[in-house]
Each structure stands twice: as structure tokens, then as C-alpha cells.
Amino acid sequence: MTIRMEKQADKLLLAPEGRLDTVTAPELEKTIKENLDGVTALTFDLADLEYVSSAGLRVLLSAQKAMNGQGEMKLCNVNETIMEIFEVTGFSDILTIE
Template structure:
């Protein structure tokens, strides 16, 4: 999995390519934990993300909680059918914002 970041002022776009699973989730987790304070608009771009396992869900949940805490915006972009399916069946979809 590789991660690319694009920041424009308080807007941060993190592009995740590959798979968000147990082995790779810590990478993204680190990004979320180390998020700069000025970021008020965070997007995970999952266009090239194959699938996400429960480890990945944890990271997404952490990101959502963190952004909510600072009253910031958190979005998921380009979610494919497989990822959406997992988010739906685990009941995460209502908590998230999709673009």
C-alpha cells in the first residue's frame, strides 16, 4: 500500500492505493495520529484502494472521531463497490461522508 498526501492550507487529501489491511493499516494510522492541527478538512481518496479489512476500519473510525472532535470535515472519496459493501455491512456507512 502506498500513501500520497496533498495539502492545501487546512484541506488535506490522503490518497491510499492498494489494500488497507492488518499489515498496512498502521501506515495510515500513523498519518491520522500525526495529523497537523490546522487541518480542518480531511479526505481519504480510496479510488485505487482494492479493499479494506477490519484493521482499516479502525483507522477510518479513528479519523472520523478525531475530525469530529475538532469540528472538522472528514470525507471518503472514490470508494469502490467492495469497500462500500464492507462499510455497509459493518454499519459504518451512516457515520461517514462519501464523495
């Protein structure tokens, strides 16, 4: 998996590509942890994400919880497959999806 990252002052954009599963989730978790200091607007661009497993959802949940304390987090370009996973797991209720 590759993660595209754009950081401008307090804005952070992350675009994971490929599959976000048990193998790749720790990589995204690490990237988030290292770059989240002082960020008030976190955006995930999921246009090129093919699949999210429960391990991937856990990383998104951690990020959401961290951002609850310091700003806003939103997801954009969520495709149909990923949206279905968010709906089934109830994640669509707690995430801001555009």
C-alpha cells in the same frame, strides 16, 4: 501500500493505494496522526484502494472521531467492493461518503 498525500493549509487529502489491512493500517494511522494538527477538512480518496479489513476500518473510525472535534471528514471515489464493506459493517451510516 503507498499513501498519496496533499496538504494545503487546513485541507488534507490522503489517497491510500492497495490493501488496507492489519499490516498496512498502522502506516496510515501514523500518517494521519502526524498531519492532522489544524486540519479542518480531511478527504480520503479511495479510488485505488482494493480492500479494507477491520483493522483499516478502525483507522478510519479513529480519524472520523478526531475530525468530529475539529472539522469535517469525507470519503470520495469509493468503489463497489469497499462500499459493500462499509454497508455490512454499518460504517456507511457514520461516514460521509460522496
